[in-house]
Amino acid sequence: MLITPTIFMGMNLPVIVEIFSASQKKIGISIGKVFSINTLGTVLGALLSGLFFIPAFGIKHTFEIGIAINIGMAIILLFFFDKIKPISKTVFSILAIFIFVGFVWIVPSWNTSLMVSGIFREFSLNPPATYADFKKHYSDREILFYKEGIGANVGVTRIKDELGSKILIINGKPDASSTLDMNTQVLLGQIPMMLHPNPKNIFVVGFGSGVTLGSVLTHEINKVTCAEISPEVIEAGYLFKTENGNCLADKRLNVVVEDALTYLKLAKNKYDVIISEPSNPWIAGIGNLFSKEYFERCKTKLNDDGLMIQWFHTYELSDDIMKLILHTFKAVFPYAQLWNPQQGDIIMVGSKKPITLNVEQLEEKLQFDKVKKNFHKIKIENVFTFLSCEAFSDEGFYSISGNLTINSELHPRLEFEAPKAFYLNQISTLTSRNDERFRTTTNHLLIRNYLQTHEPAIAELTSALAFHYNESNNYRLSYGIAKLLSEKNPADYTTSITLINSEEKLGMNKLRLTELEKLYRQFPDSPSVVQNYAYDxxxxxxxxxxFLKNYPIDDYAKEILRTTKKDSVSQIKAFANLANLYLENSQPQQAYEMAERVSNLLDGNKNLGKLIALDDFCYTYSASSAYTLHYRTAIEYLMGLTMVNRQHSKKEMLGRMIEWRMKN
Incomplete structure (x- = not known):
């Protein structure tokens, strides 16, 4: 459809040059004038369209203005061309004007549903077969707001269902909603306000739906400054008054229509908290908000006890990009945490000083009526549930961040790598695979410090279980909490149902385990039955x-060893498997002992190493040695892992964990 107008537009300049060179004696001057006017028109067209016509009239009408100008110029040029008869010029001019007026009159306004659909993103893998199918897909959505601006097309849609979810859409990309990402929006504001001892002056990058600002304003602060580059986003924010607590009416909030980078460069104030909301680095220009220079600029604008908060996500992202961002952030902030408000979203917290836990202060803040109601919106009812959202301590953050190069303004790697991951529809599993909440060997999570002085009540555990199963959708964590609750309160129906549902979500085959248990009782000496049952x-x-508890596997390990043949081949396989399972079960001492047995067998016969995954064994022996403070062995087998498999997925993380523990 574009080939015809493209051909004619490409003919414009050569035709004009031909006309003027034929009618002028001095060809050089004539062509020079044509190109000068063409350059001037290009500059003025870009400036007027971007700064005036699109904001004032919208994209469609700006195109129509451009068409009208082109037709007008064509008519003017036509009358300079002597080879065409005057009557033909007049007929052509009237016909062109008539067609243009008819086009403007007949052609309807653009389909705003299409403009806000983000079809490039949603249907990249499975596009609709027809335009009718596409329209049907979006038939359940109502457009509440749509406006085209200098930097973005902003829309708000409402889904026609029981929830009536409202979605803020910027350039086709959902940026906020009244339901789906509420956990992230609220905790983005509440995490720093709860952790900081006395936050008074806050800076927020990006307005979004205003929910994060509304959460910040539930606390007793002096001032919040928000830099939003698109005034259309602020205008759309009024449609989220219920969700954001009508934050735009709060006198403590100062919204400036300005680029955040520019504002921070010129700002003289220092802040207790800086919250950065933009989270899609595949969008042009956003990569700068994840550069070392940006984080350093934020750091210089923080008070000594200030907190830097950055929202990010794991979808449309690779593990290498995740490491690049984490490493860049950690290179600037000496102390860092990572929180997981819900599936697919993460929140980075950085500071100049260690973040200490003050339980009494947290409980006091949570008793403020506005704060309490704000947390209740996302089903967080107590300090225990709030702290259980932290997924990585400073140690864990450092371990997974990797040693990749830094993302900087001089070397903007993120700007080029993120779009690739977006179009390949990649998902980073780095944080979900290494979540510190899934083990007891890490003692630096804030909630681990909390548990040293506070035994969680059944009501707190029940609340946390409901949040992580229904809200954050962390089924492994909810399974662990449900397992503990079922021991404390075995008769509780809700706990039992959630335990079963969590098992189903995790793909656990309980029917198989039940049948194996029956066989185990019938045939306690059958190696096949015993080992299948024990491993399950x-x-x-x-x-x-x-982080609450682990369930020792020693009895099952004994059963496996009891029914394992006594030859060295069978023994080394069993020892290696159990070493790895002990480590996964947060029993590093037992893992270390099993790894030692493997090492002793290997000392006697090096060929046995061919029968096991030697790289996984080196990892297990090194990690368990680090956890049990045998650092010489840990380093020795880390070097062995490097020699056996330099590309091992956990090698880099293991090295950084050992480094962190030896330093601290």
Whole structure:
């Protein structure tokens, strides 16, 4: 459809040059004038369209203005061309004007549903077969707001269902909603306000739906400054008054229509908290908000006890890009945490000083009526549930951040790598695979400090279980909490149902385990039955490990060893498997002992190393040695892992964990 107008537009300049060179004696001057006017028109067209016509009239009418100008210029040029008869010029001019007026009159306004659909994103893998199918897909959505601006097309849609979810859409990309990402929006504001001892002056990058600002304003602060580059986003924010607490009416909020980078460069104030909301680096220009220079600029604008908060996500992203961002952030902020408000979203917290836990202060803040109501919106009812959202301590953050190069303004790697991951529809599993809440070997999570002085009540555990199963959709964590609750309160119906549902979500085959248990009782000396049953019970125990508790697997390990043949081949396989399972089950001492047995067998016969996954064994022996403070062995087998498999997925993380523990 574009080939015809493209050909004619390409003919414009050569035709004009031909006309003027034929009618002028001095060809050089004539052509020079044509190109000068063409350059001037290009500059003025870009400026007027971007700064005036699109904001004032919209994209469609701006195109129509452009068409009208082109037709007008064509008519003027036509009358300079002597080879065409005057009557033909007049007929052509009237016909062109008539067609243009008819086009403007007949052609309807653009389909705003299409403009806000984000079809480039949603249907990249499975596009609709026809335009009718596309329209049907969006027939359940109502357009509440749509406006085209200098930097973005902004829309608000409402889904026609029981919830009536409202979605803020910027350039086809959903940026906020009244339901789906409420956990992230609220906690983005509440995490720093709860952790900081006395926040008074806050800076927020990006307005979004205003929910994060509304959460910040539930606290007793002096001032919040928000830099939003698109005034259309602020205008759309009035449609989220219910969700954001009508934050735009709060006198403590100062919204400036300005680029955040520019504002921070010129700002003289320092802040207790800086919250950065933009989270899609595949969008042009957003990569700068994840550069070392940007984080350093934010750091210089923070007070000594200030907190830097950055929202990010795991979808449309690779593990390498995730490491690049984490490493860049950690290179600037000496102390960092990572929180997981819901599936697919993460929140980075950085500071100049260690973030300390003050339980009394947290409980006091949570008792403020506005704060309490704001947390209740996302089903967080107590300090225990709030703290259980932290997924990585400073140690864990450092371990997974990797040693990749830094993303900087001089070397904007993110600007080029993020679009690739977006179009390949990649998903980073780095944080979900290494979540510190799934083990007890890490003692630096804030909630681990909380548990040293506070035994969680059944009501707190029940609340946390409901949040992580229904809101954050962390089924492994909810399984671990449900397992503990079922021991404390076995008769509770809700806990039992959630335990079963969590098992189903995790793909655990309980029917198989039940049948194996029957066979185990009937045939306690059958190696096949015993080992299948024991390994399934160990897997069940591993899934249940959380920061709260682990379930020792020693009895099942003994059964496996009892029914294992006594030859060195069978023994080394069993020892290696159990070492790995002990480590996964947060029993590093037992893992270390099993790894030692493997090492002793290998010392006697090096060929046995061919029978096991030697790289996984080196990892297990090194990690368990680090956890049990045998650092010489840890380093020795880390070097062995490097020699056996330099590309091992956990090698880099293991090295950084050992480094962190030796330093601290």
């Amino acid at each position: 019970k160990i897997t069940e125990a591993v899934y249940a490990v959380s």
